[in-house]
Amino acid sequence: MIVVSNRLPVDYVEQPDGSAGWRSSPGGLVTALEPVMRAADGAWIGWAGVADREFDPFENDGISIIPVPLSESELEEYYEGFSNDTLWPLYHDVIAPPTYHREWWDAYVRVNRRFAEAAARAASDGAVVWVQDYQLQLVPKMLRESRPDLVIGFFNHIPFPAYGIYSQLPWRRQVIDGLLGADVIGFQRTADAGNFSRAVRRLHGYPTRGNVIEVPNEPRPGDEADMRRVVARAFPISIDAEGFEEIARRPDVQARAREIRESLGNPETVMLGVDRLDYTKGIRHRMKAFGELLRDGRIAVQDATLVQVASPSRERVETYRQLRDEIELTVGRLNGDYATLGHQAIAYLHHGYPREEMVALYLAADVMLVTALRDGMNLVAKEYVACRFDNDGVLVLSEFAGASDELRQAVLVNPHDIEGLKDAIIEAVRMPRRERSRRMRALRRRVRENDVAKWSASFLETLTGSGIIKAGLTDQLRDAVAELATTERLLVALDFDGTIAPLVEHPHDARATERAVAAIERLVALPDTRVALVSGRALDSLAEVASPPEGVLLSGSHGVELKLDSGPITLDLRDAELLKLAQLTRVVEEVVAAHPGARVEHKPAGLALHTRGLASTAATAAQLDARERVAAQLDGITVRSGKSVLEFSVRSTDKGESFTRMRQHAGATGAIYLGDDVTDEDAFAALEGEDLGVKVGQGKSIAPYRVRNPDDVAELLEHLASARERAAEGVSRWE
């Protein structure tokens, strides 16, 4: 795997005394990706933090680093300019006004191309390249053009704004096109992913269904699909929670925490803010609220100190310079007005500290203030929680930080509401021990369960489907299924072969597992619950092997045949289609005759060429021969490849269309689709709203959940049946 980001985990720093070396670089992107890359076998491509210097690739702390150079003018125009004075304020809801300069855009394109070229050089055949963040939004498209073999992911660490704001960007189409070069585009919050999909619809009109965007393919020789599916969904980033807790448990770090409190004069309450000195972080709002609490006498300087770490960031950008001046003026005023000789009001630290010191600060702080006006995630909030193994401390958290979607037991605030913020600070300071402990336990559970390893695994699994799939159902899948079970009218749509029935050599021997059959019978018996089998098999063959109970809806031949409640739908193939079917039959039978072991299956509107059981070279040769002969002799044939099978159809309908028909027929308010094959991807793409898609087994998939095999499918169906039975009895699933 190759990761490409603007920042490398280390910056090259030259000191005024002439000494120079590598130092940890700032920001949450690096905090999150470092443990992922240490565990992975791959390379990290990025900028070394200094202009006009070229470095050879090197190894740092177990990570292969490939530096990309930037000139001084590129630093100004691409990094400080377009990235941090155009995109950054625009994507953070124009808290500061974005600046638009055409030269900055030109530099952005140029530098993105350089990163794309570096990635193309470093990536082996078919490799996974994971591009990070707003500085490199054009890289996915550039890479796809030069290296169509690559699997490309993109993760946006900052918010993606609503279209009304995004549409200001003079290069709004180019940026969207750049991102759509990726196979999977990850966002911090569901709302960000929604904003992105809406921008795609408004600017390009591409169809979007749930998390999936259908993007027209640039035609390439040999490419038969004219659409590419891009997944755009939330993958909330996290931290190495265990690593942070380990540091927090170290005696030397705990001693340092005590020392910090002593150095502050041992106030009753230590409050802490830790941010890059950035206008998105709401540092001014926090200080205003704190200052007014001191002014109004609601807190006394002897009792409470605010420690504010404001680590240097983007110091040559004018808005950041101004912010620093304002903050430092405020700190000076507050200390001047309220500090005593023994007690500061605010301990202001304009430095970047190493991790151990951060952890000591977290342990020293009774109240952690995260008051961002907009923030992609805010890892500081998660770090504070991870470090508090004593189950103490209160997190005050802005609802405008991505972390607030998960950390619901924090004291949530709107930082624009200064009165509300003041009340929240007082609530945190006075919160009884039991309440603090109850909230912190819940927060810790959440952060531990959703750590950064899980974040990267879930993203990469969606991207490649190549991860190890754990046995059974994950907690997340269990919860999602239980939630779905409460929907008013439920549709349970299931592929047959490889999903409820293990794959077998001869299709007529396939049978659903006993457990799946029993669970389906329980579901069918429930009110407002429909079960559908959606198969590539011809309807007759499906009915024969599945022997479905009364009331099960059936879709055969990839949606060409449907059996709803009012009997089978006749196909009514037109004369031209019948003629084409006869020609197709002749061509495929020729192929079968030329490739011993290959078999043909006749379907109402097409044919399947089965190659299961053949050696892989023989199977490939047979499939290639069939593709070539059909393409040469017939027009308008839909071709689908499945597991050891190549399907040809004179009608172009797919499992997605039949799933949608069944969903409508059932009047479903919620649905689940389970499938194992490439052809099931059409159905996953047709899922709506809160519907669940579950891919069975490995392989690239747009489904957000995965299980290993038909045994796990049976377990899922049993779990769903039980949850639905409870819901039907009116028993709350919490009881």
Ligand SMILES: O=P(O)(O)OC[C@H]1O[C@H](O[C@H]2O[C@H](CO)[C@@H](O)[C@H](O)[C@H]2O)[C@H](O)[C@@H](O)[C@@H]1O
């Ligand atoms: O590289 P810099 O210009 O010095 O800025 C530091 C990083 O800031 C941003 O971090 C974001 O990523 C965090 C992790 O996902 C997230 O918690 C936070 O809300 C974001 O603001 C920026 O996105 C990174 O590219 C920078 O490296």
Ligand SMILES: O=c1ccn([C@@H]2O[C@H](COP(=O)(O)OP(=O)(O)O)[C@@H](O)[C@H]2O)c(=O)[nH]1
């Ligand atoms: O002096 C400092 C200040 C911050 N950080 C780290 O910088 C990251 C900040 O990430 P966050 O997501 O909160 O915000 P970002 O700076 O990426 O916008 C966290 O891991 C902090 O522990 C640090 O190591 N030293």
